[in-house]
Amino acid sequence: MSESREGSEPQAGPSPGGDPEAEQISPEQEEMLRQMEEEMRKVRVQDLVAQSVVSILNLSYRRIAKDDERDLEQARVGIEAIRGMVDVLDPESQQEIKNALSQVQVLYAQAVGAGSEPGGEPEAGEEAPPAAGPGQAGGAPPRLWTPGSD
Numbered sequence: 090m091s092e093s094r095e096g097s098e099p100q101a102g103p104s105p106g107g108d109p110e111a112e113q114i115s116p117e118q119e120e121m122l123r124q125m126e127e128e129m130r131k132v133r134v135q136d137l138v139a140q141s142v143v144s145i146l147n148l149s150y151r152r153i154a155k156d157d158e159r160d161l162e163q164a165r166v167g168i169e170a171i172r173g174m175v176d177v178l179d180p181e182s183q184q185e186i187k188n189a190l191s192q193v194q195v196l197y198a199q200a201v202g203a204g205s206e207p208g209g210e211p212e213a214g215e216e217a218p219p220a221a222g223p224g225q226a227g228g229a230p231p232r233l234w235t236p237g238s239d
Contacts, residue, residue, distance in 0.1 A: 139182050142174050146189055153196045164197050 114122075149167030152160045168190065175186050 135178065138174055139178055139186075142171055142178070142186055145170055146186065146193060150193050150196070153193065153200050159200075161197065161200055164193075164200075168194060168197060 145167045149164045149171070151158050152164040152167065171186065171190050175183055175190070178186060
């Protein structure tokens with residue numbers, strides 16, 4: 090039994106045979122799909138990694154600095170993830186991320202050393218994080234790098 094598409098009403102879902110190409114989409118949806126496809130052609134994996142690293146860095150900072158969100162294990166996981174991904178970034182981004190990561194590592198070490206309260210010293214036997222960059226010493230929270238900011 091064959092059905093003719095001419096004169097039939099548009100289907101709301103997949104065709105009875107399950108053919109996804111037989112679905113009807115509006116011209117607006119088609120244009121949106123074309124735009125999304127064009128954007129995907131432009132995206133570089135390295136750009137997506139950079140955005141992910143910045144998001145993980147910001148979340149890790151929050152898990153250390155905000156009392157109501159403190160979760161040092163999650164912060165540690167974030168720090169380790171960033172350390173594993175930073176080498177695939179371009180040299181300028183690597184330096185920016187490494188500087189921000191150093192600041193977060195210092196806060197993490199202080200939080201662990203002070204029994205979950207930022208501002209203390211790391212306990213003996215803990216790995217010492219890299220020192221903060223110039224002008225970053227003290228208790229002020231670091232200014233985290235985001236793509237496009239200088």
